Amino acid sequence: MRRCASLAVIGLAVIAWAGCEFQNLTEAENQLGRGPARSLAFEIPIAVDTFDTRELFDSLLDFRTVTLSDSLLAAAIDTVTLSVSNLIGFSISNVVFQDTVSPPPVWEQVSASDFDLGSFEDAIRDATLNSALAVTAVTNTADAPITLLDFVLGVVPIVGGKLDSVGGQPAYETGPGGAPILVAMEDTPGGRTFALGRMQVRKTTTLQAAALVDRLVDRVLAGDSVALVASGDVIIGDGSAISIAPSSELRFEIEPLIGFDLTLPASGVSVQPDSNLFSGGLDLDSALADDLIGEVLDSAGVKLIIENGLPFAMDVSIALVSGTVTGNVFTAPNAVIDSINVGAALVGANGRVTQALRDTVRVVVTANDTRQAVATDVTVGVRIVLRPPPGGRAAVESQNRVILNVRGLVWATIGGGTP
Amino acid sequence: MKRAIGLLAFLAVVATEAAAQAVPDNSAAARLSSGYRRPVQLRLDPFRHVLIPRWGLVISAGGLAANNALNGNDIRALQFIGDNGGLQPSHVLSALNLIPDGSGMELDGAGEGGVYLGGPIGGHFAIGLSGQARGYGVGLVGPDGVRLFREGNLASGNVVLDEARGAALVTAEAGVHALIRLGPIGSEDGVHMSLGFGGRKIWPQYYAQASVDPGSRTVLTPDSIVAQIGVTLVSSDSFALGTSGGSGFATDFLVRLEWPTAGLAFEAMVANLGSVTATGLTEERWSTSVSTTNLKDAIDSLDVADFVETATNVERKVRLPRVVRFVGSAWANRILQIDASLTLPARNQRVDASSPPVFDNGVIVGLGTTWRLINWFPLHAGVEINGRTGLGYTAGFGIEARNLLLRVHGASLGGWLSNGTGAAGRFELGFFF
Numbered sequence: 034m035r036r037c038a039s040l041a042v043i044g045l046a047v048i049a050w051a052g053c054e055f056q057n058l059t060e061a062e063n064q065l066g067r068g069p070a071r072s073l074a075f076e077i078p079i080a081v082d083t084f085d086t087r088e089l090f091d092s093l094l095d096f097r098t099v100t101l102s103d104s105l106l107a108a109a110i111d112t113v114t115l116s117v118s119n120l121i122g123f124s125i126s127n128v129v130f131q132d133t134v135s136p137p138p139v140w141e142q143v144s145a146s147d148f149d150l151g152s153f154e155d156a157i158r159d160a161t162l163n164s165a166l167a168v169t170a171v172t173n174t175a176d177a178p179i180t181l182l183d184f185v186l187g188v189v190p191i192v193g194g195k196l197d198s199v200g201g202q203p204a205y206e207t208g209p210g211g212a213p214i215l216v217a218m219e220d221t222p223g224g225r226t227f228a229l230g231r232m233q234v235r236k237t238t239t240l241q242a243a244a245l246v247d248r249l250v251d252r253v254l255a256g257d258s259v260a261l262v263a264s265g266d267v268i269i270g271d272g273s274a275i276s277i278a279p280s281s282e283l284r285f286e287i288e289p290l291i292g293f294d295l296t297l298p299a300s301g302v303s304v305q306p307d308s309n310l311f312s313g314g315l316d317l318d319s320a321l322a323d324d325l326i327g328e329v330l331d332s333a334g335v336k337l338i339i340e341n342g343l344p345f346a347m348d349v350s351i352a353l354v355s356g357t358v359t360g361n362v363f364t365a366p367n368a369v370i371d372s373i374n375v376g377a378a379l380v381g382a383n384g385r386v387t388q389a390l391r392d393t394v395r396v397v398v399t400a401n402d403t404r405q406a407v408a409t410d411v412t413v414g415v416r417i418v419l420r421p422p423p424g425g426r427a428a429v430e431s432q433n434r435v436i437l438n439v440r441g442l443v444w445a446t447i448g449g450g451t452p
Numbered sequence: 453m454k455r456a457i458g459l460l461a462f463l464a465v466v467a468t469e470a471a472a473q474a475v476p477d478n479s480a481a482a483r484l485s486s487g488y489r490r491p492v493q494l495r496l497d498p499f500r501h502v503l504i505p506r507w508g509l510v511i512s513a514g515g516l517a518a519n520n521a522l523n524g525n526d527i528r529a530l531q532f533i534g535d536n537g538g539l540q541p542s543h544v545l546s547a548l549n550l551i552p553d554g555s556g557m558e559l560d561g562a563g564e565g566g567v568y569l570g571g572p573i574g575g576h577f578a579i580g581l582s583g584q585a586r587g588y589g590v591g592l593v594g595p596d597g598v599r600l601f602r603e604g605n606l607a608s609g610n611v612v613l614d615e616a617r618g619a620a621l622v623t624a625e626a627g628v629h630a631l632i633r634l635g636p637i638g639s640e641d642g643v644h645m646s647l648g649f650g651g652r653k654i655w656p657q658y659y660a661q662a663s664v665d666p667g668s669r670t671v672l673t674p675d676s677i678v679a680q681i682g683v684t685l686v687s688s689d690s691f692a693l694g695t696s697g698g699s700g701f702a703t704d705f706l707v708r709l710e711w712p713t714a715g716l717a718f719e720a721m722v723a724n725l726g727s728v729t730a731t732g733l734t735e736e737r738w739s740t741s742v743s744t745t746n747l748k749d750a751i752d753s754l755d756v757a758d759f760v761e762t763a764t765n766v767e768r769k770v771r772l773p774r775v776v777r778f779v780g781s782a783w784a785n786r787i788l789q790i791d792a793s794l795t796l797p798a799r800n801q802r803v804d805a806s807s808p809p810v811f812d813n814g815v816i817v818g819l820g821t822t823w824r825l826i827n828w829f830p831l832h833a834g835v836e837i838n839g840r841t842g843l844g845y846t847a848g849f850g851i852e853a854r855n856l857l858l859r860v861h862g863a864s865l866g867g868w869l870s871n872g873t874g875a876a877g878r879f880e881l882g883f884f885f
Binding site for chain 1: 525526528529530532533536537541542543545546547549550601602603604605606672673674675676677744745746747748
């Protein structure tokens with residue numbers, strides 16, 4: 034009896050040890066989850082990227098940027114070419130000649146397509162340009178020295194396909210005091226002359242033209258028909274023998290550069306890239322995503338430590354939506370939208386950065402929203418409102434930079450289950 | 453010092469049993485041969501059969517597997533999940549969460565099987581020959597290695613990894629063990645002393661060792677990801693099956709004191725002293741070194757790294773896990789024998805200062821009872837406290853007839869049955885003539 038009892042007890046023990054079978058995954062997962070409840074918190078570095086100003090603007094804007102001699106960043110817009118030929122009305126060959134002629138103004142209409150400022154168009158239009166240049170290259174193909182006398186550049190409306198005129202003179206755009214907005218072409222300030230030698234193929238000068246370019250851009254972006262006009266007298270020859278053919282040409286190639294030295298309106302200006310910032314996916318297996326997010330994750334987020342070296346404060350709105358969206362992500366259904374605000378760097382009276390500003394922002398989303406973020410494909414769009422620093426003036430230098438330290442935040446809970 | 457204190461404490465406990473009554477002449481205790489009084493050990497015991505006072509052949513096998521975290525139900529849960537949808541990271545995190553606080557993951561295993569032939573020569577000498585296959589296994593991940601997955605990285609993201617290692621050794625052994633019996637010393641009721649000694653020639657059949665290089669660490673802080681990790685894997689290409697895989701030797705010693713009329717016994721055993729050199733091994737190494745603030749760069753660095761064979765025909769000298777065990781037995785009454793045992797830890801046994809530690813064992817305290825309601829049919833029940841797995845339970849029975857020996861013993865370690873984190877078992881079948 035005892036032997037059987039002993040054997041029976043041992044048999045039961047073996048059976049009991051071999052154990053309970055699980056009926057479903059929940060039972061098995063509850064068994065594994067019997068450990069103590071723990072909260073895990075992770076802050077994981079994702080990327081540290083430094084964007085210099087040119088890189089940042091090139092990613093947002095559609096036009097070419099250049100650095101001016103004073104390190105100011107500028108947008109280069111399409112070159113305007115003005116040309117005059119047959120200045121004296123006839124040809125001469127190896128003849129001693131000197132005369133002053135007054136050719137008619139040369140002009141070229143400037144249209145909106147020449148000012149493709151892309152997503153920065155509104156910013157330029159709404160702001161006041163404090164710095165703009167006209168890089169002007171003058172070409173003389175005649176075998177004769179030429180001197181421009183009192184030659185100016187200006188902006189003139191086009192009426193009926195012709196330059197608007199007053200008293201036989203071009204009706205230049207005027208400034209607040211009523212004086213015409215003109216830029217003189219001269220070798221030295223106040224010198225009135227700009228000289229080119231014989232067969233001097235190209236002579237370039239950089240003209241300070243903030244008011245001129247500002248007016249030109251404003252009128253063009255407003256849809257007005259305006260032209261860039263060059264007019265003045267030309268001294269041909271210097272008393273020595275010259276040759277001029279009918280094809281001899283005096284050509285002006287004017288490249289306006291819009292310096293990013295802007296006075297922004299208090300409400301700021303909106304910049305939204307034409308294309309979405311990112312489209313693609315983490316390519317996370319759906320079962321894996323469901324497991325991590327459904328079973329473990331409480332919430333997730335992104336921590337941005339931004340060292341803002343730009344003279345703008347920024348309101349950055351980020352929209353995220355599942356799938357590949359080619360249109361505006363912000364208006365897509367089920368878009369997850371969040372905003373962060375970044376303060377401006379410290380600037381001096383001239384609007385230039387004196388000290389970068391370090392700011393930390395957190396964007397936290399629920400586990401459900403995270404599920405969208407790790408979907409197979411996701412599209413991210415961004416919209417930025419640039420707000421002026423105190424004083425309103427912001428001058429962007431090419432060495433300005435934004436350092437973005439992106440960290441992932443994960444809060445998870447494990448254990449605490451009942452087997 | 454700790455060991456001395458432990459031994460004194462052990463003796464103090466057993467000494468209380470020394471006040472047991474003398475064994476009555478007609479009791480099962482009095483009629484029991486001393487060879488059967490030794491409690492059955494589930495772990496290595498080279499002298500387990502040489503004390504039996506008859507010539508015979510014994511076939512035996514035993515095994516043990518334990519860890520410090522997952523119990524039987526947890527393992528079956530992992531199997532069930534794996535068979536129904538596959539394991540996901542949340543399951544792995546849950547399993548890691550079961551590791552006790554302050555500990556890392558510890559795995560332990562051993563097994564043996566073989567044949568014994570031996571018996572007494574005269575009244576004072578016995579000899580036994582044995583042929584065994586034996587295996588050892590250990591896996592360790594230090595507490596730092598799991599802390600990151602249980603706490604996150606905000607408190608500290610610096611994780612030291614070089615405590616992690618794993619090893620497996622399978623051997624074939626041929627042994628000779630002898631026993632000298634002395635006594636009764638002093639008087640008819642005086643002490644009987646048994647001195648045992650022996651040795652085993654060992655041939656490795658398979659060896660594998662994985663260890664993390666000293667100084668390996670990973671740092672996961674909000675600012676940076678740093679991983680400086682090297683893993684060295686040394687292993688046999690396949691099972692050697694023979695003597696071509698190297699050799700070694702182990703010696704074993706036993707001192708046993710018995711007072712049959714008083715029903716007391718004390719025993720001290722030191723066994724498995726020695727090392728084995730495994731030859732013909734292949735060494736491979738994996739390493740990665742990355743220091744970055746970019747998560748993608750860190751992930752990409754893991755894709756590039758792979759194990760690279762760095763040496764062939766490598767030799768490794770491995771120190772065998774030493775066993776130091778003290779056992780005390782006393783008859784509490786006519787049918788009940790109480791045994792207490794203490795196995796001392798042998799941690800971090802290194803071959804030399806430059807080699808990584810391989811096998812070790814923790815402290816084990818056992819308390820068992822053997823009931824002989826029928827003299828030849830002992831029933832065993834007991835408990836053990838294992839430094840690695842905690843409280844466990846042992847049970848077994850035997851048939852100790854004149855020509856037949858049958859022993860079946862088992863243990864549930866670290867808990868009761870399916871809640872235990874380990875299990876052990878032993879089977880012995882002997883024929884005596």
